[in-house]
Amino acid sequence: MPDYPFLDKIDTPEDLRKLKVTDLKGVSNDVREFLIDTISQTGGHFGAGLGVVELSVALHYALNTPTDKVIWDVGHQAYPHKILTGRKDRMQTIRQTGGLAPFLKREESEYDVFGAGHASTSISAALGIATARDFLGETYKVAAVIGDGSMTGGIAYEALNNCGMLKKDIMVVLNDNRMSIAPNVWALHEYFNSLITNPTVRKFKDQVWDKLEGHDRLRFAGSKLVDGMKAVMTPGMMFEALGFKYFGPINGHNVVKLVETLEFLKSQTGPLLLHVITEKGKGYAPAESHVQRYHAASGAFDKITGKAIAKPVVAPTPPEYTKVFGNALLEICRLNPKVVGITAAMPDGTGLNILQKEMPDRFFDVGIAEQHAVTFAAGMATEGFVPVCAIYSTFLQRAFDQIVHDVALQKLPVVFALDRAGLVGADGPTHHGAFDLSYLRLIPNMTIMVPKDEQELRDMLFTSTTPSPNPSRKREGNNIDLTPLPLAGGAGGGPIAIRYPRGTGIGVPLAAEGFRRIPIGEGEMMRDGTDVVIVGVGPILYEALKAAEDLATQGISVAVANARFVKPLDTALLEGLAARFKHIVTVEENTISGGFGSAVAEFYSSYRILHTSSLIPHPCIIGIPDQFIEHGAPQALMAAIGLTREGIRERILEWVQHPAPEGVSAER
16 A cells, blocks of 8 residues: 555554644545545445545544543544544454454444444434533543434434433434445435535625724624524524534535534533534545445445456346345236335435336335335325335334334334345345344234345245235145236235345346235245255255255255245245155244244244143254354354254254254254
């Protein structure tokens, strides 16, 4: 890497504070260049960090960190913060196995005051820290940096309200870049922007100040008049109504002005709000022009052109599950006028950008507000619509109460499309979708589908959005009649969740057009056998099939069953498997605590009591262990917890040779 004349002298914020204020522009240039050089080689979150370079430098210069506490929202904007706080030499390891965490992590640095991977939490955490500070009789400063779309989250306003009531000494820095990952749907930012850029307001302020030069008293009176205008005609009115002293808006890329302002605010008391205007992707032309594309770089890219460095392709790559979902939903929306798509600030990430482009009137982006997204969908469902809420598995956790009370309790036909289910890799524990089967399975009226591949995802989405005109289907043994059925409007029977992973599909052929219906609660046999049966859900079944092939070479005949549904379970299938196999193994890419394997074990436990039979097997449960899984390459993470061909094979060998004692269910 090239030399960075100012940054090379900085290992900690204490080193930064030894420099002159006039040096800070050079520091900012170095940090920005270092960030571009690093992320162009490694990939990672990019645009938001470029936008807060000067703000990061100013905060660590003006505040006595780590004694003073800076709490960052949506940790992907904290890369410059990491660079300035002793981690620049490890930045090339970010998001890699054993490397720097992709977000803020308390165990990683004393400067990471509060862990952040999701959004809108900084003000609440900062208020809690400030309250604890006052209990302990300490005097350090507390600043919360919120932005990049986080102000669309309701918890931010709950915290602002509480701050105003408690009147604690706390500083909120609103980083207003008019974006989140996609263009910001925060209605207030439109109001902010129209006032900030209003030439009449700016001209009036400049003329008053210039014409009163040399008349200090009149200038003072004029400044009060301008402040009064600001209170009425800028966001200051709203924030001051909540109990904050409002300052701004100011240019978030003028590092000297930022330091001057922060130094002044250190002398103030009570809740303070500093409004700074920044540009996402600042200082790197491709990121400024294509903000969404450079929110995060999936891999290395050419620093000059910004184009991704292509990886050698050996064979055609299967389509990504996200794109398969997006295309299927568009097809369904064309067939059914009652189906709509809803996302929480992730149109590209969920594939709903496809619907947004082709049928914008059927697409809704509610911002970083998962709770609102779910209840908004519930409201539409009461009027006969079939809302499809496409939200990452880990983010849907934030709306658990709304799923229970607003959707499931009222048995409303909302469809939850859970992207990024399972281990997502480099984004780590805040983004792994490890818990959705568990937290959804316990909810009455909930149906949970898990496609094994991309074609089954298409068919499950169709099934969940379109009711069967003839629910009685023929079935012979474990074979399901999947004869195409005609479309019918509307849906019913309560909410349905479909969970699927990040990345590319298995590569199975996709139907050229149309869909096939999957009867609710019915699985299928994928491979027959005589000694052991693996029953599971999701793409992990293809690893199970490979493990079965390996075990066949060792004289162990393994059957594989695709349950398809976690709720309701295919009890007829499970009864049949219990009658045929002594050894039953379950596989899933979900935590073993309360997941699919637990559901199967619960069923067999109840079946044993009902039939007073000691022949009902106790399943061996293979899944994500009861712990938070760190970041790293997805395949490496899967191998580490035994969710690969080799891991499943070895676990089955161990299970067959050393089965669990009577009454015990083995887990891994």
